[in-house]
Amino acid sequence: MEKKIKITINGVTVEIELGTSILEAAHQTGVIIPTLCYHKDLCVAGNCRVCIVEIAGQKRLAAACATPCEEGMEILTNSFKVRNSRKHIIELLLSEHNADCTRCYKNGNCELQKLASEYKIVSQDFIRLAESKNYTIDMFSASIIKDDSKCIRCQRCVRTCAELQGVNALTVAYKGDRMKIATFFEKSMVDVVCTNCGQCINHCPTGALVEKNYIEEVWDAIADKTKHVIVQTAPAVRVGLGEELGYEPGTRVTGKMVAALKRLGFDAVMDTDFSADLTIMEEGTELLSRLKRTLVDHDPTVKLPMATSCSPGWIKYIEHMYPDYLDHLSTCKSPQQMFGALAKTYYAKAHHLNPETIVSVSIMPCTAKKFEAYRPEMHDSGYRDVDYVLTTRELAIMIKQAGIDFMKLDDMHYDSLMGESTGAAVIFGATGGVMEAALRTVYELVTGRNVPFENLNITPARGMEGVKEASIKIENALEEWAFLDGVELKCAIAHGLVNAKKVMDSIRSGESDYHFIEFMACPGGCLGGGGQPIPTSPEIRRKRTEAIYAEDSGMPLRKSHQNPEIIEIYKNFLINPLGEKSHHLLHTKYTTRKRF
Amino acid sequence: MTTGYQLKRADFIFKNQNDWEEILSKNINRTPQELINELISSELKGRGGAGFPTGLKWKLSAEAVDDTKYVICNADEGEPGTFKDREILSKVPFKVLTAMAVCGHVIGAKEGYIYLRGEYFFLCMELNKAIAEFKFYCQEINFDFTIRIFMGSGAYICGEETALFESMEGKRGEPRNKPPFPSSYGYMGKPTVINNVETLAHTYTIFKYGAKRFYDLGVQYSRGSKLFSVSGDTPKPGIYELELGMSLADFVDEFGDGDTKAVQVGGASGFLVPRKRFNETVIGFQGKLTGISLPTGGSMMLFNSSRSMFNVLDNYLEFFREESCGQCTPCRVGCQQLLNGIKAVKRGEKNARYLDKLLRLAETMQITAKCGLGQSIANSFSSIVENFREEMIY
Numbered sequence: 001m002e003k004k005i006k007i008t009i010n011g012v013t014v015e016i017e018l019g020t021s022i023l024e025a026a027h028q029t030g031v032i033i034p035t036l037c038y039h040k041d042l043c044v045a046g047n048c049r050v051c052i053v054e055i056a057g058q059k060r061l062a063a064a065c066a067t068p069c070e071e072g073m074e075i076l077t078n079s080f081k082v083r084n085s086r087k088h089i090i091e092l093l094l095s096e097h098n099a100d101c102t103r104c105y106k107n108g109n110c111e112l113q114k115l116a117s118e119y120k121i122v123s124q125d126f127i128r129l130a131e132s133k134n135y136t137i138d139m140f141s142a143s144i145i146k147d148d149s150k151c152i153r154c155q156r157c158v159r160t161c162a163e164l165q166g167v168n169a170l171t172v173a174y175k176g177d178r179m180k181i182a183t184f185f186e187k188s189m190v191d192v193v194c195t196n197c198g199q200c201i202n203h204c205p206t207g208a209l210v211e212k213n214y215i216e217e218v219w220d221a222i223a224d225k226t227k228h229v230i231v232q233t234a235p236a237v238r239v240g241l242g243e244e245l246g247y248e249p250g251t252r253v254t255g256k257m258v259a260a261l262k263r264l265g266f267d268a269v270m271d272t273d274f275s276a277d278l279t280i281m282e283e284g285t286e287l288l289s290r291l292k293r294t295l296v297d298h299d300p301t302v303k304l305p306m307a308t309s310c311s312p313g314w315i316k317y318i319e320h321m322y323p324d325y326l327d328h329l330s331t332c333k334s335p336q337q338m339f340g341a342l343a344k345t346y347y348a349k350a351h352h353l354n355p356e357t358i359v360s361v362s363i364m365p366c367t368a369k370k371f372e373a374y375r376p377e378m379h380d381s382g383y384r385d386v387d388y389v390l391t392t393r394e395l396a397i398m399i400k401q402a403g404i405d406f407m408k409l410d411d412m413h414y415d416s417l418m419g420e421s422t423g424a425a426v427i428f429g430a431t432g433g434v435m436e437a438a439l440r441t442v443y444e445l446v447t448g449r450n451v452p453f454e455n456l457n458i459t460p461a462r463g464m465e466g467v468k469e470a471s472i473k474i475e476n477a478l479e480e481w482a483f484l485d486g487v488e489l490k491c492a493i494a495h496g497l498v499n500a501k502k503v504m505d506s507i508r509s510g511e512s513d514y515h516f517i518e519f520m521a522c523p524g525g526c527l528g529g530g531g532q533p534i535p536t537s538p539e540i541r542r543k544r545t546e547a548i549y550a551e552d553s554g555m556p557l558r559k560s561h562q563n564p565e566i567i568e569i570y571k572n573f574l575i576n577p578l579g580e581k582s583h584h585l586l587h588t589k590y591t592t593r594k595r596f
Numbered sequence: 597m598t599t600g601y602q603l604k605r606a607d608f609i610f611k612n613q614n615d616w617e618e619i620l621s622k623n624i625n626r627t628p629q630e631l632i633n634e635l636i637s638s639e640l641k642g643r644g645g646a647g648f649p650t651g652l653k654w655k656l657s658a659e660a661v662d663d664t665k666y667v668i669c670n671a672d673e674g675e676p677g678t679f680k681d682r683e684i685l686s687k688v689p690f691k692v693l694t695a696m697a698v699c700g701h702v703i704g705a706k707e708g709y710i711y712l713r714g715e716y717f718f719l720c721m722e723l724n725k726a727i728a729e730f731k732f733y734c735q736e737i738n739f740d741f742t743i744r745i746f747m748g749s750g751a752y753i754c755g756e757e758t759a760l761f762e763s764m765e766g767k768r769g770e771p772r773n774k775p776p777f778p779s780s781y782g783y784m785g786k787p788t789v790i791n792n793v794e795t796l797a798h799t800y801t802i803f804k805y806g807a808k809r810f811y812d813l814g815v816q817y818s819r820g821s822k823l824f825s826v827s828g829d830t831p832k833p834g835i836y837e838l839e840l841g842m843s844l845a846d847f848v849d850e851f852g853d854g855d856t857k858a859v860q861v862g863g864a865s866g867f868l869v870p871r872k873r874f875n876e877t878v879i880g881f882q883g884k885l886t887g888i889s890l891p892t893g894g895s896m897m898l899f900n901s902s903r904s905m906f907n908v909l910d911n912y913l914e915f916f917r918e919e920s921c922g923q924c925t926p927c928r929v930g931c932q933q934l935l936n937g938i939k940a941v942k943r944g945e946k947n948a949r950y951l952d953k954l955l956r957l958a959e960t961m962q963i964t965a966k967c968g969l970g971q972s973i974a975n976s977f978s979s980i981v982e983n984f985r986e987e988m989i990y
Binding site: 067068095096174175 | 921960
């Protein structure tokens, strides 16, 4: 039991745990203190000074986020001194901020704008500083636009990049009035170690970091009658989109989302879940083949552990940071790119379409997918496999622009051919999901039985712990897989690149003996992706996770190899997992990148 | 203008240091409690400018429970108009090293660092020689204490103790949130005593002559002597050791050129005192004294009537605008607003009443900035604008 202390906030005496910050204590007692640099995901910085409060007996004001409560503290959050100072600070921030709100992509979801509106900063007497500085806008990255003129130097992005991702692409440069958030030698985001994960966007309070949007391009494609525009939606989008459109976090809006996409004018609405199931077939088979070649053939060229390759942020991370471990990556493309390659081959053939006329759009919880779609190697269909990648947020913008009353929509189903999915595919959206889905299929393939977990729920793979471990002992394997009999399949799961680093370092040092590792770039997996609705917090991600697993357990089919459309595509088109067609369309190579 | 009170010179700091070996071996055989009590009874306060009681600082770190602790000598002498620490380190380095070692003995630290200002690189070689000699003696008497030099890179903010730790840890020199304070969470998160060069030199005096001798100097709340870096419009610039508690009028009598218009006490982050307040101003730490008592890190800049106070302020603000670390809003943006603001008033783009808005802003900066830098900009700004308002406008 923690020690309790008594403090007084605005005249009300409350009892709180020792060590609680003033900010936390205030929120527990129903007093709201505005913040900017504070974020639940990150360490406390205490640099914006918006959350200042008055403590009786102290001449100076204290930052509520950074000051722990002490016995008998008398705190005022709205005194004359606090109000005037806070107003000053907001005014100062605005004077340095390019407050061109109507032309800002974050208009309406900006924490500084909200604060300015709450405090009614109408008369801005201070001299405008933003215009006299030569700020640059970095638009070269395929995923992220960085506009220094809108930056308020809260360093949330810097802390995100360091603490959550361990990438450190963004850092603070210069001092005094020239202090800014910069990359290595102020290179463009496209030239540095940035993995395009977009977590900085998710944590930016203003419009200084936003995704590169392709909304107009998609509208143009839809309007073009000569084009056949198809769309795929990633697993995590269905549990996040609702937040942008008036629902509580954790609301599943799959059917409504499909209906909305059809109303927007897409010619076919299909599901990335289909290609997630396909990924499991390919990746699962690849894992078994690697195990066989190691355990039976003792082939030294085969690398274990095998790492998943679904998360493009993770892929770019390993290409930069551990280029000597690229052989450990599964050669499978991510579900988005598998879908893209099939859309302009399998789908085009089935519908007698010229692949040239197909515009393939994907809705992703991710900004790194934008970069992935632009990779030069992603042209295996003969065309760019995926033309435009939109984030969950961009889809919400399109739905609003089209005047669709989302809540009133009736649920609809995905179009067939590549629209069927299983529960195994849905959980791709959560950390541990790919692992769980793969184990469900691999175990059954090898033993002919279900995984030995109640209701197929592989609970060790679930949860928000940074690095998770799971292992399954294979017993009574089928004849073909007899060499695996008695083998304990050791798996690990890491989400957030800072955790990926831990696992990679343990592999490098030879401490770990895993066979299979799932890596996801973003905290919580795709559902906490850089393209998901803002804000994000551990609580919100937990709700989205619950929604994902609820969606899974509600599905009639919960194992990838049961998906009828998967069975069909192998019968009619791909023939075999890891077959020649698969090899051509569904697998890829990786590039060594420099570490700036 | 004289008050009849004569300036009392003192001569302790630069007096010979040949007895350092004796002082060291004598004091490391005393108990930490004894040494702390001696320091507390001397009422020595930090000579860097903030004036935190040194005895208490050592006591807090000594009480902190940890296997690893550090002693750091803050030689990042960056305050405009201060140049005393450089002199101490080049003339009497062994006093500082000895004091650090005694401090290590008191708090239980085995390692000490001298954080040397980037611009003082030229001191490095001589200082390293002294450190080597010191180390040799420590080994001889079986006393385990190692001192190293850490070179700063020229940022003013790194003189702030927590920014200094960050800098030493290889990070960007940005002040931390306080609490926790260095006595429990300092360099590398370990209990740390961080003292100014001069403070350490004074502890040497105390260990040598006893607390009483030190206590007898100065006045109530401001005990002992202090080095003053005298510069500006004066016929005899230089470093002088004087007893605390003198009136500014006496000081100007001694050092002024007969036309002193104002004195900047404590460097750019200190206060500007106009001629009409020389008599009532006392140089010492804040206490229950009558009159205005001004603490100082030792910088005394004299201005005569040929100087434009607008230019002086403009110069300070340019300095702060550039030397703010830039992390907290009040300091980063506030500095720019103050500087641009007085320029706009001077050019007539803003009317004179805008100065009042700036004064209120300075007050906000004082109570909301994260560290001492941002909090102290208001000192010089307000004292200059309030006393020389007409010079700001016309």
